[in-house]
Amino acid sequence: MPTAPIRPERLTAQLPGEFVVFLIGMRLNQPWRVHKWWPVASAMPRMVSELARQPELGFLHAESWFGRTTLMLQYWRSLDQLLAYARNKNAEHLPAWRAFNRAVGTDGSVGIWHETYVAREGTHENVYVNMPPFGLGRAGQLLPASGGRQSASQRLGR
Known part of the structure; x- marks a missing residue:
C-alpha cells in the first residue's frame, strides 16, 4: 500500500x-x-x-x-x-x-x-500533527483540531 x-x-x-x-x-x-x-x-x-x-x-x-x-x-x-x-x-x-x-x-x-x-463519544481523544492519516484518523474522519477541538480536554468534551 x-x-x-x-x-x-x-x-x-x-x-x-x-x-x-x-x-x-x-x-x-x-x-x-x-x-x-x-x-x-x-x-x-x-x-x-x-x-x-x-x-x-x-x-x-x-x-x-x-x-x-x-x-x-x-x-x-x-x-x-x-x-x-x-x-x-x-x-x-x-x-x-x-x-x-x-x-x-x-x-x-x-x-x-x-x-x-x-x-464512544466523549471517552476518547486524539491529535495528529505532521502525520499521514493514521490510526483512528484512517478508520474515521480527520478534522482540524481547532476551535472547540484545540485541547485534549475540549476533544473529550470537558
Whole structure:
C-alpha cells in the first residue's frame, strides 16, 4: 500500500457512535523455533485480507508494528461484530486459533495477547500533527483540531 502524504496541519479524528479499539499481537519467546511462530505470524495477514474484502463484518482499519513483540492496532465498528468474527467457523480466525492451541498451546514458545476497548463519544481523544492519516484518523474522519477541538480536554468534551 502506498504511503499517504504527510499532513502538516494539526488534526483530530472522529468516528461517530460506539466503536472498538482492538490491540492484538504475539511475542517470540523462543525466536529460534520458527516452526512454532511462523504459522502464528502468517495467519494475521490472511485474516486482515479477509476482513478488508468484507466490510460488512465491521472491521474498519489496522496498523502494525513488528519486533520480538508484535502489535496490531485494529478498529471495529462494534464489539458484536468483532466477537462474531472471532466465533465464525467459516472465517480465517477460528481455524488459526485452533491450530495455535494444537501446535503451541502453553509450551512457552510463542506468546499471544489481545486487549479490547469499547469507545464512544466523549471517552476518547486524539491529535495528529505532521502525520499521514493514521490510526483512528484512517478508520474515521480527520478534522482540524481547532476551535472547540484545540485541547485534549475540549476533544473529550470537558
